[in-house]
Amino acid sequence: MTTSASLPAESAPEASVGGSVTDRLVQANQRYAAKFSDPGMDARPVLQVAVVACMDARLDLHAALGLELGDCHTIRNAGGVVTDDTIRSLTISQRALGTRTVILIHHTGCGLERLTEDFRHELEDEVGQRPAWAVEAFRDVDQDVRQSMQRVRTNPFLPFKDDVRGFVFDVHTGLLREIDPSS
Numbered sequence: 001m002t003t004s005a006s007l008p009a010e011s012a013p014e015a016s017v018g019g020s021v022t023d024r025l026v027q028a029n030q031r032y033a034a035k036f037s038d039p040g041m042d043a044r045p046v047l048q049v050a051v052v053a054c055m056d057a058r059l060d061l062h063a064a065l066g067l068e069l070g071d072c073h074t075i076r077n078a079g080g081v082v083t084d085d086t087i088r089s090l091t092i093s094q095r096a097l098g099t100r101t102v103i104l105i106h107h108t109g110c111g112l113e114r115l116t117e118d119f120r121h122e123l124e125d126e127v128g129q130r131p132a133w134a135v136e137a138f139r140d141v142d143q144d145v146r147q148s149m150q151r152v153r154t155n156p157f158l159p160f161k162d163d164v165r166g167f168v169f170d171v172h173t174g175l176l177r178e179i180d181p182s183s
């Protein structure tokens with residue numbers, strides 16, 4: 001089986017030195033908690049902003065946007081796609097937790113650019129079941145950001161749609177490039 005839906009080979013042996021990677025993260029958490037002091041915030045983001053972004057490991061949203069703890073909601077998935085579940089989170093974010101601004105961030109070199117909807121068919125061939133979700137693969141990242149902005153701006157569940165902006169993050173320079181929704 002060599003389809004793109006197949007599992008990649010085992011990799012990153014260094015991650016297993018001294019326990020599993022999860023063990024390492026749990027140990028890091030103990031160090032974090034030892035220095036942690038409760039800022040006493042409630043659940044509403046201080047900046048009243050929700051950021052929808054790709055899950056890409058090279059995109060450190062807090063560092064890239066100068067965000068502090070408590071500032072924003074971050075909603076992430078493969079591609080930063082505005083799916084029904086993204087809308088679910090944004091609806092709760094706006095209606096129950098006070099956010100007013102939406103920022104969409106896609107990026108250069110996204111894994112979704114190398115996939116097609118064939119991924120779903122290959123999955124179906126392999127496991128005998130077609131997933132209910134679309135892969136949301138794309139070729140043109142700018143157009144993909146425009147489509148995401150459009151999905152937010154036309155969604156009936158979201159009451160705050162005037163301040164919706166979309167960007168492409170360059171993984172090599174760390175810079176955001178804003179996408180004009182109308183071009």
Ligand SMILES: [Zn+2]
Pocket residue numbers: 054055056078079080107109110111112
């Ligand atoms: Zn990505």
